Amino acid sequence: MGASVSVAQGAPLDAGTYKADEAAVERFCELLRIPTVSRENIAERDDEPFNQWIPTLQRLYPHFFKVAELTRVDDFGMLLRWPGADSALDPIVMMAHQDVVPVEGQDWKHDPFGAEIIDGEIWARGSLDTKCIVSAFLEAAEHLIAQGFVPPRDVWFFSSDGEEIAAPTATHAVQWLREHNIHPYMVLDEGGAVATDAPLGVTEPVAMVGVSEKGHVDLTVTARADGGHASTPAANDACRLLCRVCETISANPGKPQLTPAVEATLTELGARSSATYQAIFGNLWLTRPAVTKIMAASPETSAMLRTTYALTQLEGSNAHNVLPPVARANFNVRIAPFETIADAVERARKLAAQQCRASGVSPDHVTVEINEAIPYTEPAPVSPYEDDAAFNYIHRCVSGVYPEAGFAPYVQNSCTDSREFNEICDRVYRFCGFIYSGEARKLIHAANERIGVDVYKRGIEFYVAFLANLEQL
Numbered sequence: 001m002g003a004s005v006s007v008a009q010g011a012p013l014d015a016g017t018y019k020a021d022e023a024a025v026e027r028f029c030e031l032l033r034i035p036t037v038s039r040e041n042i043a044e045r046d047d048e049p050f051n052q053w054i055p056t057l058q059r060l061y062p063h064f065f066k067v068a069e070l071t072r073v074d075d076f077g078m079l080l081r082w083p084g085a086d087s088a089l090d091p092i093v094m095m096a097h098q099d100v101v102p103v104e105g106q107d108w109k110h111d112p113f114g115a116e117i118i119d120g121e122i123w124a125r126g127s128l129d130t131k132c133i134v135s136a137f138l139e140a141a142e143h144l145i146a147q148g149f150v151p152p153r154d155v156w157f158f159s160s161d162g163e164e165i166a167a168p169t170a171t172h173a174v175q176w177l178r179e180h181n182i183h184p185y186m187v188l189d190e191g192g193a194v195a196t197d198a199p200l201g202v203t204e205p206v207a208m209v210g211v212s213e214k215g216h217v218d219l220t221v222t223a224r225a226d227g228g229h230a231s232t233p234a235a236n237d238a239c240r241l242l243c244r245v246c247e248t249i250s251a252n253p254g255k256p257q258l259t260p261a262v263e264a265t266l267t268e269l270g271a272r273s274s275a276t277y278q279a280i281f282g283n284l285w286l287t288r289p290a291v292t293k294i295m296a297a298s299p300e301t302s303a304m305l306r307t308t309y310a311l312t313q314l315e316g317s318n319a320h321n322v323l324p325p326v327a328r329a330n331f332n333v334r335i336a337p338f339e340t341i342a343d344a345v346e347r348a349r350k351l352a353a354q355q356c357r358a359s360g361v362s363p364d365h366v367t368v369e370i371n372e373a374i375p376y377t378e379p380a381p382v383s384p385y386e387d388d389a390a391f392n393y394i395h396r397c398v399s400g401v402y403p404e405a406g407f408a409p410y411v412q413n414s415c416t417d418s419r420e421f422n423e424i425c426d427r428v429y430r431f432c433g434f435i436y437s438g439e440a441r442k443l444i445h446a447a448n449e450r451i452g453v454d455v456y457k458r459g460i461e462f463y464v465a466f467l468a469n470l471e472q473l
């Protein structure tokens with residue numbers, strides 16, 4: 001069992017006397033009113049809001065843009081260098097994205113680009129994902145620079161213009177940094193947050209910091225048969241065979257495994273849970289087999305332990321009375337950090353062949369191939385979280401700004417741009433310094449996305465604490 005990371009080493013680090021005011025909130029609202037909407041088909045994107053973005057930032061945060069050097073990446077991506085006292089030290093990279101997902105077809109109670117404040121909440125697309133990070137970082141930097149603060153080392157801020165459509169902007173930013181021989185000491189991106197209703201019966205808030213993320217690949221399963229008229233069906237028609245193969249794959253995902261990172265998550269969550277959970281998760285050396293079994297049985301916790309195969313698309317005949325010679329399915333596969341894309345493909349192929357044999361047909365009737373049209377990626381390496389100065393630094397800042405919160409590493413199920421930075425940095429953490437309730441997490445990408453004014457203000461304090469205390473790193 002991994003050592004506990006419950007207690008930060010060193011005193012909590014806070015934002016000093018800084019308190020966010022209404023003007024800071026108004027600047028944030030102004031950014032939320034710029035509809036920087038990403039479109040899967042780039043030709044459908046309205047570039048006008050993206051054109052407005054950088055000039056608006058420059059107007060709202062003049063001190064920062066006076067000292068920072070701006071490098072544009074691709075169309076509207078921003079790489080900003082805030083020079084530190086000693087530029088020879090490896091820099092910090094903080095990142096987010098200014099693009100947002102569309103709102104069409106969603107039922108919003110208030111204008112998604114109005115940023116109206118209603119009952120203490122700011123309603124707007126991007127208020128949680130992730131303009132809050134962009135503006136809180138700039139607000140913090142602006143405040144500190146106005147006070148004469150110079151960071152001890154360079155601080156870079158990267159914001160993508162196409163994170164939501166998996167645009168290569170982050171890849172290109174990393175290429176640029178690599179070409180300029182820049183090796184970040186640490187990267188802090190979106191991902192986890194201070195979760196007020198973490199799973200497993202935890203009643204206290206816990207700052208969940210992503211230390212890795214699962215890989216992702218889409219697989220096309222194709223079944224072939226003779227086809228023919230629907231009046232004479234057979235046992236191994238393409239659609240029937242495909243259904244059996246898909247069910248076999250779905251029912252036999254990767255083996256569940258409690259990795260050290262997952263154990264660390266459970267230990268921290270368990271320590272803040274009921275007596276029962278404390279007993280179970282505090283003694284994993286004893287309870288590991290039972291815990292693995294219980295977690296594997298529920299979809300939410302099962303995904304933490306294994307590679308998952310989600311059957312998302314099925315395609316058969318285009319006529320209601322014709323047996324197709326070919327039937328196809330798509331699996332969206334999320335790969336656990338202890339496996340690779342090759343492992344995930346190999347498992348699906350074995351299961352397909354097994355089902356073909358069980359059905360009495362040759363395994364060459366079914367193929368499993370990577371869908372090359374969709375970007376795919378290996379699981380991210382696990383960033384250090386035990387006895388690590390950078391991880392502990394985040395912990396101290398959390399303790400300073402959110403003294404009521406616990407602190408736990410975790411492996412993310414979803415992908416972020418930060419994985420690109422693993423190419424040039426060993427310490428990549430996914431944490432935005434805001435409180436996200438379970439309800440807030442459900443509003444991401446959905447209708448009625450909104451953030452509490454107080455939540456936003458406290459988030460700025462986290463970024464002030466994080467930047468102002470960097471000499472403690």
Ligand SMILES: [Zn+2]
Binds near residue numbers: 101129164445
């Ligand atoms: Zn998003």
